[in-house]
Amino acid sequence: MCSRVWYLTDRRIQQEYPQTQILRALKQRCAEDDVEFRYVLMDQIVLTITNGQLGLRVDQEQVTWYPQVAVVRVPTPWVQSDSDITVLRHLEKMGCRLVNRSQAVLNCVNKFWTFQELAGHGIPMPDTYSYGGHDNFRKMIDEAEPLGYPVVVKNARGHRGKAVFLARDKHHLSDLCHLIRHEAPYLFQEYVRESHGRDVRVVVVGGRVIGSMLRCSTDGRMQSNCSLGGVGMMCPLSEQGKQLAVQVSNILGLDACGIDLLQLADGSFMVCEANANLGFIAFDQACGLDVAGIIADYALSLLPGRALTRKMSLLSVVSSASETCSEPEGYPMPLPLAMPLPLMPAGAPEAGEAEAEAAEAVCTMSVGTTSSESDPELAEGPLGPAPPATCSAPNADAPPFLYNNIKLLAE
Numbered sequence: 207m208c209s210r211v212w213y214l215t216d217r218r219i220q221q222e223y224p225q226t227q228i229l230r231a232l233k234q235r236c237a238e239d240d241v242e243f244r245y246v247l248m249d250q251i252v253l254t255i256t257n258g259q260l261g262l263r264v265d266q267e268q269v270t271w272y273p274q275v276a277v278v279r280v281p282t283p284w285v286q287s288d289s290d291i292t293v294l295r296h297l298e299k300m301g302c303r304l305v306n307r308s309q310a311v312l313n314c315v316n317k318f319w320t321f322q323e324l325a326g327h328g329i330p331m332p333d334t335y336s337y338g339g340h341d342n343f344r345k346m347i348d349e350a351e352p353l354g355y356p357v358v359v360k361n362a363r364g365h366r367g368k369a370v371f372l373a374r375d376k377h378h379l380s381d382l383c384h385l386i387r388h389e390a391p392y393l394f395q396e397y398v399r400e401s402h403g404r405d406v407r408v409v410v411v412g413g414r415v416i417g418s419m420l421r422c423s424t425d426g427r428m429q430s431n432c433s434l435g436g437v438g439m440m441c442p443l444s445e446q447g448k449q450l451a452v453q454v455s456n457i458l459g460l461d462a463c464g465i466d467l468l469q470l471a472d473g474s475f476m477v478c479e480a481n482a483n484l485g486f487i488a489f490d491q492a493c494g495l496d497v498a499g500i501i502a503d504y505a506l507s508l509l510p511g512r513a514l515t516r517k518m519s520l521l522s523v524v525s526s527a528s529e530t531c532s533e534p535e536g537y538p539m540p541l542p543l544a545m546p547l548p549l550m551p552a553g554a555p556e557a558g559e560a561e562a563e564a565a566e567a568v569c570t571m572s573v574g575t576t577s578s579e580s581d582p583e584l585a586e587g588p589l590g591p592a593p594p595a596t597c598s599a600p601n602a603d604a605p606p607f608l609y610n611n612i613k614l615l616a617e
Contacts, residue, residue, distance in 0.1 A: 209241040209509045212273035212302075216290075217247045219281050223487045227498035228277060235502045241509070244273070248280070248289075253296045260300050273297070275508045277305045277501065282483040284363075285315045303508050305501070306482050310459035314482035316362045318393045320458065327457050329450070330476035332396035332468075336362065343386050347379050350394035358397050363390040372397065398476065401468035405478055408443065408451035408465045409489055409497060412504040415451055417493040418443040440493040447475045454480055462501045464489075 213232050215225050229245060236243035246264055254261035262269040276297055280290050294308035313323050318336040335350045337343075350357060355376065361369035373379040386392065403423035409416050420441040443451075451465040454477055464484030467475040486497040506512060 209239075209512075210244070210271060210273045210275075211236055211241055211505060211509070212244050212246055212276040213279075214246050214248065214276050214293075214297075215279040216281055217249055219279065220247065224483075224485055224498065225279050227490075227496075228279065228501060231496070231498040231502035232277060232505065235499075235506055239506060241506065242271075248293060251293055253293065260296060262296070262300070272300050273302050274510060275303045275305065275505050277505050278311070279483055280311065282311065282315055282481070285311060287312065305461040305505050305508070306463070307459055307461070310461070311482050313458045314460070314463075314480050316390070317360060317364070317479060318362050318391070320480050321393075323458055324454060324477065327453070329454060329457070330474070332358070332398055332476060332478075334393050334395045336391055336393040343392055344380075344383050346392070346394055347376060347383075351376065353394055353396050356397045358395040360393050360395060361390055362393050398468045398470065400471045404469070406441065406443065406447065406467045406469065406475070407438070407489060408447065408467060409463075409484065409486065410451050410455040410460070410465060411462045411497075411500050412507070413452055413456065415443070415448045416497070416500055417489065417495055418447070418451075419489050419492045421488075438488045438492045444473065444475075450475050450477065458482075461504065 211232065213229055219225055232243060235241070250265050252263040252266075254263060262272065278294060285291060291308050291312060294304060294311065298304060298308060312319065314320055318334065321331060321334050324331060333353055335346065335353065337346050337349070356372045356374050357379070359371055359373055359379070364370055371382070373382065405421055406418055407421055408418045418441055419438045421438045447467055450467065454465050455463050458480055460480065460482055462484070464481040464486070466478040466481070468478045469475055484497075489495070490497055
């Protein structure tokens with residue numbers, strides 16, 4: 207065997223659903239294609255430069271045959287440029303093709319860095335401010351006033367919808383200053399009222415949209431993350447939405463990612479976030495897909511002398527065809543609709559609700575798991591493949607709100 211693939215991840219997240227599923231898929235694909243495979247944890251690696259040459263040691267043994275492709279899963283909000291990124295750069299300097307590359311990971315570590323990369327490319331996104339220096343949150347109360355109120359405030363390294371809140375007005379924001387922790391700076395962002403409590407998660411692999419999922423809040427909060435109680439359903443996506451997601455992934459250099467889009471009143475989309483280390487348990491269940499398998503197929507297609515596998519090509523075509531269908535009633539949708547979905551609020555949360563939301567967001571930021579991005583909380587141990595989405599007709603008792611939004615996406 208001359209082809210070599212590594213799977214590199216972090217010990218803190220190795221037992222979570224995305225990591226166990228990618229490991230399963232890579233092992234299976236490599237065995238089928240007679241490709242040498244190795245599973246490596248970050249803390250097993252020692253980087254060496256001897257006699258002017260780069261080298262690697264894993265578990266105290268010198269590596270003599272280096273990987274040609276490595277799939278990387280690191281907990282993005284906690285990535286340290288002087289440790290994790292150093293390992294990724296070392297592998298790249300040795301000729302290894304990473305999925306995702308080190309610069310692409312860095313582009314998504316900090317939400318404001320993501321917007322800095324997208325700026326100047328004609329990408330629609332909310333107006334966003336941040337600040338230099340340490341502990342300068344309070345000065346932004348005045349500086350961010352041009353964004354208007356209510357204003358969205360996010361920790362630049364937050365994930366899963368945590369450390370995000372909606373400030374009702376200037377006085378409200380000032381009152382909440384004492385809740386802010388300063389491990390990372392915050393960004394202040396224009397509030398997209400018409401997308402309150404809903405967004406669209408688009409998964410892109412190898413420059414192709416493989417599926418899209420509408421996520422809706424079930425309790426009136428601004429965040430729609432499934433980890434916060436939101437529900438997700440497979441949905442069609444307009445051509446503008448698909449092109450926007452692919453364009454964002456290309457600008458950021460991402461091979462496999464989740465792009466979160468907000469929908470405006472006219473049906474167009476703008477970018478909310480980009481996730482390099484996307485979670486996909488809810489996505490697998492809602493869309494009936496095996497995202498880990500698609501990522502594994504793409505990784506093997508990057509080996510020298512190989513093309514994109516027929517399996518992934520067919521999956522992409524099928525997914526693309528289903529997305530362009532204009533009638534959501536024809537989709538095999540799961541029906542997690544026992545909980546009533548509220549109508550979108552006309553404005554910001556009432557006084558007291560926002561304070562509680564802010565306090566919860568800030569407090570949970572420090573106690574969440576090490577898994578990154580914004581899909582559901584993951585199980586403590588290894589899981590099997592996600593169950594496929596239920597194939598049934600829409601529930602007549604389901605609130606029309608969700609289906610009306612799904613129809614809107616395809617227009």
